Amino acid sequence: MILLDKWAWEEIIYYIIKTYTRGVVMKKLYSFIFAMLFLFSATFVFAAKTKEVPKVEKTMPFSKGINLGEWLCDYGNGNVNSSYFERQDFDDMKALGIEIVRLNIMFEEFSSGKPDYIVEDWLWEKIDNTVEWCTELKMYMIITFMNNTYGGVKTKPDVEKMLLKIWPQITARYKDSSEYILYEIYNEPHFMSGNLVA
Known part of the structure; x- marks a missing residue:
């Protein structure tokens, strides 16, 4: 899996928008890239929702x-x-x-x-x-x-x-x-x- 931070996503989206107006071929290429990014995002969301996080219960030896x-x-x-x-x-x-x-x-x-x-x-x-x-x-x-x-x-x-x-x-x-x-x-x-x- 490829993990990208917020900055990387913003750069990719900015680049797509900036070059989107350059022509039909570029539009198709960037549409494909955008679709792939969407699929990757959906995959991460699905994986995050299906993975159960174990509960850890620990009591502290003090409360006051x-x-x-x-x-x-x-x-x-x-x-x-x-x-x-x-x-x-x-x-x-x-x-x-x-x-x-x-x-x-x-x-x-x-x-x-x-x-x-x-x-x-x-x-x-x-x-x-x-x-x-x-x-x-x-x-x-x-x-x-x-x-x-x-x-x-x-x-x-x-x-x-x-x-x-x-x-x-x-x-x-x-x-x-x-x-x-x-x-x-x-x-x-x-x-x-x-x-x-x-």
């Missing part, structure tokens, strides 16, 4: 969560309250039925910067504590790599270099952590192909 969005983030104001959440807060969240915590972290802002992006010790201490508390309380935790676009619409062009420096630090530190620790590689990448975003 909270996003700790401002705790370890610096949106350019230099005002980070690193003691905002302590153990008692996590005990209280657990008592309220919270099963998962999303910990947003601006690793870039709390690192040595280019070119090595060495994460600052105080930040590791906060994450270590949170990992320990969540594991003890049997609460899931997502370590989320927050971006630093300050409300912009484009991902920084050098983000890949930064991710390739910081993520090995994260994985080396938490590779032996419990099953309660989850990871979000990069929060809200902008202008990415749908094929690249999981």
Whole structure:
């Protein structure tokens, strides 16, 4: 089967329309091509309708969560309250039925910067504590790599270099952590192909 993307179909149709007025022979040729394209399209539609997609039912081990969005983030104001959440807060969240915590972290802002992006010790201490508390309380935790676009619409062009420096630090530190620790590689990448975003 031949699969064409939207751009290819548009180019074929444009070419057919553009050259359709060149003569009887060309008209017949393009009519044939158009008919073939229609048949191929019908074949794909028929195949898609007849192929049954298997249902996958998976239940998540959690249903109630909270996003700790401002705790370890610096949106350019230099005002980070690193003691905002302590153990008692996590005990209280657990008592309220919270099963998962999303910990947003601006690793870039709390690192040595280019070119090595060495994460600052105080930040590791906060994450270590949170990992320990969540594991003890049997609460899931997502370590989320927050971006630093300050409300912009484009991902920084050098983000890949930064991710390739910081993520090995994260994985080396938490590779032996419990099953309660989850990871979000990069929060809200902008202008990415749908094929690249999981």
